Amino acid sequence: MALSGLDIYKLLPKTNCKECGFATCLAFAMQLAKKAVAIEKCPYLSLEAKANLEASSLPPIKLITIGAGEQKLEIGNESVLFRHEEKFHRPCGIGFIIEDSLTDSQIIDKLDKINSLTFERVGQKLEINLVAIRQINDGKRFSDAVKIISSKTSLGLVLMAGDLSGLKLALELTKGKNPLIYHATRENLSQVAQLAKEYKSPLVVYGQDLEKVAELTIELTSQGVTDLIIETANKPIADKIWDLTQIRRLALKKSNRALGYPALVIVEQDDPFEEIQEAATYISKYAGIVLIKGFESWQVLSLLTLRQNIYTDPQKPLQIEPKLYPIGSVNNKSPVLITTNFSLSYFTVLGEVEASKIPAYIMSVDTEGMSVLTAWAAEKFTPHKIAESINKFALAEVVTHKKLVIPGYVAMMSGELQDESGFEIIVGPKEAAGIPSFLKNL
């Protein structure tokens, strides 16, 4: 958080020596707060005060990058506690844990499955972000497993090893891939910090509770290791939510630098439902990374969808290009259904038209991303607007039947739209789920 002029004044020498070009230290402080002068103008600033001032211009939650290339994960830089206040900026990273106790072929099997886990919803690709390798056997086995995994995925890696020689081997193998090191504790702090420095890798800092974590991050930053991700001990869900909430609150509202990093949570849960529920909880409540074990497609699809929902910009609903979309092998007799350019409306209609297996056109009208009823109420989905789109997309040249299906919720505009457009208006079902049977009986 930015410091006020008075906050800055407290850090100045208060001698009013005028060397900065201002009459008083207070005047200088006021200009600094407005970022109108450089800190260096005052030659008498203590090193500590300088570090403090520089830190205050940094984002409250540090941006951390894991992995490299197109699939790198960037988290942090969050600015609010509730999505309606602005938005949540950088979708929480989701990763899978693979243990090195599996055989090579089991590991390859898992990776193949993980690589096939991509989905598309409302025009967005939904992807997982990380693969974490957890050491169970010795350091040699760990680095062998890392070698296999690293050659078969371009996702960011998390190296979870207690054995530091194994960790070093693995870091050597993954040079340039910017893996996340897991983790520094009170016990191994200096050795792991050394590795993080040497390989310039981001590092997870683990402490029993927030206070212990904060102590460690302060030590690490003073040693020059600053790309950090924080983790507290495993605990009941509500206590974890409390930790995550405190981290976010303290970083944003109290400018607590020691906790100004993304947080990582590992879900250790064998039941596939409970695992996803717990992961979803942390995604909703401020986690920067969630690691899980299960990767059945039904689990992952639901979790990625949840993340997409939570991280959607509340001010900017997902939109698609307003257009006449041909679905299936259409011809000039195919029915035309109209909807808005709100992604959810369009893709819901699309799903049902596809399910019906009847080729049809969907005409998406520009409603600035509003849904059918909202757009109608806001006069963005009016007979006049729809008629305009009909002309713009030259509908009369595409189909010969001059008929148009409108959503059941706007049945009241039928007459007016008929007059405006010259098309015969057919009132479709209110809910998209009714489209297949509607099309069959058309």
Add this chain to the structure above:
Amino acid sequence: MALQLMTERWSGKISVVSIGATKEELGTRTHTIRIGGEESLPCLFQEAPIPNKPAIAFEIWDIAPSDWLDELNKVYGNVLNDPLKWAEKCVKEFKAQSLCIKMQGAHPDFGNRSEKEEAALVKELLKRVSVPLIILGCGDDTKDNLLLPACSEAAKGERCLIGSAVGDNYKTITASALADGHSLIAESPIDINIAKQLNILISDMGLPLERIVINPTIGALGYGLEYAYSIMERARLAALSGDKTVASPFVCFVGQETWRVKEAKTDHPEQGIIWETLTSTALIQAGADLLVMRHPKAVEKIDKYIEELFNHK
């Protein structure tokens, strides 16, 4: 230096709504469900008291649903044709703590069952099961204005939750709830201001705010869930900051929203169940107090999740 945690001091509190009257209260229910009463945001137990757990009600219908998916039909089988047996199955086999009966068959398009028939069904249902009851109209305003007073009277003194009152149709149902000792669901289309206005209109008729539950109308996971999620968070923040007109518990109709989405129709039997489970999970995190659900496995998972949430330091 000890780390100074940041604890919010809220001035407001969500009202507690009780559903179901026991013998001592001159009803016939074996227990009462209490929802609401939060003095903090969901799960922040360290901050302020959260006295009541979110509750779950099984959704049942007066007629056999024609469009329910196989995954649900498989579970309920024949009892779907008999609301009384359906109710008993939920209570006995699935240990339902409350039931929500939707009078779908009263709708002019779905059989137009008379209010007399439906009132008789409510009476019979109250005899057959002893859990607290939620009674929903058919969604047709004109019909509901006949139907709901009849059902309300049939359940007089049982302290049911009845619904839904909406912006342009709340007077008849409010009067009934008032006369027969029930609480009311006030439904607003994902809009915090409409929710406020409706609560004020209803309480102006004499029904205390402590007898209103807000239905913010939710979307399923992937189908607008985030709108309800944020509306609920905003309303909760306003309520905790002292705005009594939105300080009502939330009821979320998760079952009806999730069991019609594309994902529930896939070949993976778990996909629909996890959709209902995860939608409920997220809504609990946004402040849901009462979830109306359909699949017993989803209910079981949410039940367990709620137990775990309340098992904290």
